Amino acid sequence: GAVVSQHPSRVICKSGTSVKIECRSLDFQATTMFWYRQFPKKSLMLMATSNEGSKATYEQGVEKDKFLINHASLTLSTLTVTSAHPEDSSFYICSGAGLTSYEQYFGPGTRLTVT
């Protein structure tokens, strides 16, 4: 299957700083990318959907000014957590889907810890 990578795999940052997480589709063009957040023993919660070259569509309750998403190319999307706080600590997962397939291909996730 298609491969999606995320970088970094884990990051620790201080409260008030910003953190950028990269999501790359390695062997296909991801016209749509999704960002999820996963709490311990909870399901994956969709944060936003982004189409290449367009602004992201955020789910209800997700602050777009806090979680900045950029999808500038068909193989790269970034999530920037701005002014991070301890409550932003979580596991963030991205996925990509091609134009002709509804199947999503998932990255391995990024563990963010805000101290």
Add this chain to the structure above:
Amino acid sequence: GDSVTQMEGPVTLSEEAFLTINCTYTATGYPSLFWYVQYPGEGLQLLLKATKADDKGSNKGFEATYRKETTSFHLEKGSVQVSDSAVYFCALSTGGGNKLTFGTGTQLKVEL
């Protein structure tokens, strides 16, 4: 809104045991149903899917049947192996788009 409910884990089985992981859903319209698997340190992978009532998805010895009357999509395997140890997520998609709604995941541990 749409939702998916899975049995809580962890589920611990001996090798060659029979596996069932229950999944039920609520959705508007007619959803497509999926099972994803996440092996340690890896991303979620699509295990199987079913797009309409009475369809049976199958892959790697796993099966699940789309039961509209009971709004269920239970995952089964006749004989599990240690290599099946992973977290299994049930999910649905409605509206023809790619948007997925996930269950909480069920961790499976298979021991020798």
